[in-house]
Amino acid sequence: MVSTMTANERQAALVISILAAIVGLAMAAAGRHDPLGVHGAMVLLTGLMCAFWVIRDYYKPEPPATRLAAYYDEPIKAGILLALLWAAIGMFFGDWVAWLLAYPEMTFDAAWSSFGRMRPIHTTGVIFGFGGNALIATSFHVMQRTSRARLADQFTPWFVLVGYNLFCAMAVSGYLMGVTQSKEYAEPEWYADIWLVVVWIAYFALYLRTLARRREPHIYVANWYYLAFILVVAMLHIVNNLALPVSWAGAKSYSLFSGVQDAMVQWWYGHNAVAFFLTAGFLGMLYYYLPKRAGRPIYSYRMSIVGFWGITFFYVWVGSHHLHYTALPQWVQTLGMTFSVMLLIPSWIAAANALLTLNGAWHKVRDDATLRFMMVAAVFYGLSTFEGSFLAIRPVNSLSHYTDWTVAHVHAGTLGWNSMIIFGAIYYLVPQLWKRAHMYSPALVEFHFWSAIAGTFIYVFAMWNSGITQGLMWRAYNPNGTLAYSFLDTVIAMHPYYIARAFGGLLFLIGTLAGIYNVWRTIQAAPARTPQSDQPILAVAQQAGS
């Protein structure tokens, strides 16, 4: 990675690595009686390792100016591999906690291995580790291809990737030590949050700088979605994580908000993490890779516009559907419900636009598992948004809230939609980036597809059953007006479904591991040639400069 940087970039990389090491050392010293110290040591180590990498190649010859005639793909490759690594970690922990709910004794009498500490490892590992790295990697790819321009420089992409993964690593290791703010999907503590803001600003600046070099007058829709993802996530992250640290020498902090305001801020964040992390960014992915793979232009420009602005505007209103029948004032609940139902329209416009793009290419969907991953993703996107709007209706939510029905909805979205589109994009990207004719084993891609589909269906059906069963049992009355079931009765009734879910998750995990093996073997295979078309358009002036 360092040999592709210019002398100035190497210098910047070295300075920033050393700075990071110093900050890490300070954190480690100040927090030596606290988990903060462990994280300080992690920062220190990362800084030193990066500094070592830079120094090792510091005096290597600079890259020739002809580099500008090629896209900068190294960070994309690294991002894909990191996404796959996190996929394995996150899903492994997901399946582990799934088995724990069926067999609670598998905790070795240790603190770190109990359900409450490992569940956020799963959610952070898959959403931020797997999803986030995939978003960053594909955005680097899409921004270059749709702009017909190389990334703005050779250093920032690495800063973003390394910095972001340092954040994820601090988050996940923190949970094992019991460091958490308890806010769902925003568990990491104040110092990790501040660090993420720094990384995010660099990411946004990189995006704008690359767009500024574009050779196409118009910014393609995929980029609108990635931009919305970056900007709105920044806004949500900063507001929801406002907190007062107990001291500079410890990890613990107290949220600025309390009670009902805190609940509203948290779910304004929580649902828009879904909206702008798991939806907007992923729609960016869908809008580039699906048309590319199908070899068809996007079906409708107008539908893209309506879908995009509808999603951007409506989503922010819906967080309060997580708080139906609670102490949140009713007018906010009603607004949340109303906008959730309206949100179905732009969501389905976006999904339909993708599916209609496949008109005339359905024979490819039949034959090509990679395209099929993307098609299935669009279908599940449509399904989970329909289910979401349904769950947001107050009387429905009175049954579903607090039960596994929510978990079914979550995984229809994350397995069926997010994971499928990521895997589709990865199977498209890996041969192209590593310049291979095709994946090592197309049969294994087929296997991955079917095990992922089977795993998703088993998971979701099991959780629908358990969720609706439990919801109905909680509210069942005897003829004489007393409650029919104790809480424990409902826990016992969940047991078979929890086993089925853990089994479905295992299938999904096996598919993922097969995918990782396939990618690995593809990288090991002999390279083919770069297609002429996969290069930036160069301006004469630019070739001379930067």
Added chain:
Amino acid sequence: MFGTHYKLERYSIGLAVAIIVAASIGGLVEIAPLFTIHETVERAPHMRVYTPLELAGRNIYIREGCYACHSQMIRTLSDEVERYGPYSLAVESQYDHPMLWGSKRTGPDLARVGEKYSDLWQSEHLNNPRSVVPQSIMPAYGFLKRTELRTTDLPKDLAALKRLGVPYTDAMVRNASDDAKGQADPDGAWADGVRARYGDATHVRAFDGDAGTVTEMDALVAYLQVLGHLTDVAHASEAGAGK
């Protein structure tokens, strides 16, 4: 409309600003009024704050992720009120930084679990849930009883919360460490100070059954036993509604 957009999408900054504007409106309309409209949070003049020991227990509850399986928010639905008690009011979590309403009930709601069971039941249950509820799927927290509670930082914790608006007095902040020890040792030197500062109704007991050392089990049980008992406005308003 589409023509304007065709122009807008040539300007990255323009696009970015439009995104920020479109995505800010909903949040502003729904969140800002919650801080200004007075009816949002009911009034509870006699509500008390968490003692240092209870606060430490609450932080253990957060650390262990109990909120991943337990809610603390009884909804306004008749079966929930029947099962768990009067529905939760906003004021009951007004000092909760952060709130722990939760989103999943793998286990029952805990908003009013305080004093539902004895201290002994609670510590046995946490130590090994299946020893008291054979079919439970809750994790065992055996290490709580073995781990001594770190009380030295508690004054800083109270000071931070005080800055955020929780009405701790200076004496409460200063004596936080001793109060934590005193609350778990009813016959010890510091027990009276706890009652004096937090009220006679405060539970001063050896929560884990051993008055000797203050353990994490003491803190967590003290917290569980006070849930739903910081104020009685929820019961009062239920009685009012019944009339």
